[in-house]
Amino acid sequence: MTLVRRKHIRRLVQGLLAEHHFRSAPVQVAEIARSLGVEVQETPTEDDLSGFLYRDRLDDSAIIGVNATHHPNRRNFTIAHELGHYLLHDLDDVHVDRDFKVWLRSEASSQGTDVEEKEANLFAAELLMPASFVKQDVEDIGTIDIIDEEVLQELAAKYNVSTQAMTFRLAYLGYLQQ
Numbered sequence: 001m002t003l004v005r006r007k008h009i010r011r012l013v014q015g016l017l018a019e020h021h022f023r024s025a026p027v028q029v030a031e032i033a034r035s036l037g038v039e040v041q042e043t044p045t046e047d048d049l050s051g052f053l054y055r056d057r058l059d060d061s062a063i064i065g066v067n068a069t070h071h072p073n074r075r076n077f078t079i080a081h082e083l084g085h086y087l088l089h090d091l092d093d094v095h096v097d098r099d100f101k102v103w104l105r106s107e108a109s110s111q112g113t114d115v116e117e118k119e120a121n122l123f124a125a126e127l128l129m130p131a132s133f134v135k136q137d138v139e140d141i142g143t144i145d146i147i148d149e150e151v152l153q154e155l156a157a158k159y160n161v162s163t164q165a166m167t168f169r170l171a172y173l174g175y176l177q178q
């Protein structure tokens, strides 16, 4: 079984953040994608379609498509996810993502997802909510209780992510008091 390349992904993200001089939230993921030569197109489409990555190997160009009808937080996540595929994977010319609900489940219970999807999701979480940025914010706040909804919402808003995504990230990084 192939494992998710956690260290590789974190190092890749750290390099991108340093190159783009991002030192605190929010991280402008579309800006990073464009600077890497990837076009970002927001288009309204069916609700269950989150986005896609199109890659033209002949002229070495790429397009990330995002569902414009989705909430900005979700669109950010989609862009980051597709950028993860772009940087990490040698996929077919067109890769379509229908939804990311599965990423909120624990690793053990997320059957049926392949390692590429897990890696793209981890890349998105690392890029949108960098471990060092989150650490700083958590230190400023003190301790975060899972029932502190207001704190979680404020933190999520600062990072342009959903409260659910932030809660998951805090748990992943071991910062949530249960």
Ligand SMILES: [Zn+2]
Pocket: 081, 085, 096, 097, 116, 117, 120
């Ligand atoms: Zn994907």
